């Protein structure tokens with residue numbers, strides 16, 4: 494059995510990581526504070542649905558209620574689990590620290606809360622946020638989630654990410670200088686990328702000693718610039734088999750210590766244009782397991798010292 498899993502997976506699972514760290518099941522609970530994204534000032538990422546509530550009024554009680562309601566569901570299912578509130582949607586550090594700090598302080602007082610996860614963009618962490626993240630990291634287990642999507646500059650321009658690879662790298666290094674756990678997000682199947690580009694992105698994250706990774710499959714959502722691009726300049730959408738092949742190869746180049754938080758996408762079916770195979774999440778996950786088995790491959794098997802220091 495692979496060292497970093499509790500089941501038949503051949504990659505480092507989040508469940509394994511949490512069980513080692515907290516000796517209990519831990520569930521990340523998504524919280525949506527309607528955080529806006531500064532990238533929408535220049536149109537936003539082409540695959541993203543608009544989140545432009547710039548003048549947000551956060552009702553702290555509502556956020557705590559939102560968290561407690563979700564926890565109730567998990568408490569029924571796994572009564573012994575612990576929780577990490579996950580500020581997921583939008584660019585959470587684009588808000589002033591003073592807006593989030595009181596909510597986080599309240600969440601951390603809730604029994605069974607053992608950490609905080611905050612999603613943001615690499616170009617949206619101010620000095621006051623770094624100071625607060627440092628403080629928070631000394632107080633609890635903190636995960637900061639950053640989108641990279643691709644290490645190919647041309648792709649970042651095409652998808653209108655609004656930042657370059659260097660910005661991502663510098664942000665990871667700075668967070669790591671505070672010993673903060675960093676989760677990177679990447680997308681496979683971005684327009685006009687080849688398998689080599691996606692494998693290169695995985696190798697790049699390896700070189701940065703990223704702590705955890707979420708691998709997404711690109712999906713096209715209705716009424717987005719990406720949906721328009723697909724109509725006017727159709728690009729290849731990965732088949733399930735191609736996606737599985739790429740993920741297995743990426744896993745083989747990642748250090749075994751890197752935690753895989755996600756290795757497929759999870760689209761809202763009502764808005765999905767393509768690919769339809771992505772709606773069968775468990776089929777994709779099982780097929781990845783089968784392919785790793787067929788190739789007798791484990792995470793990190795193809796690592797060479799050049800990949801680590803690249």
Ligand code: SF4
Nearest residue numbers: 530532537538541583
């Ligand atoms: S950074 Fe995130 S929220 Fe902002 S436009 Fe891109 S995908 Fe959307």
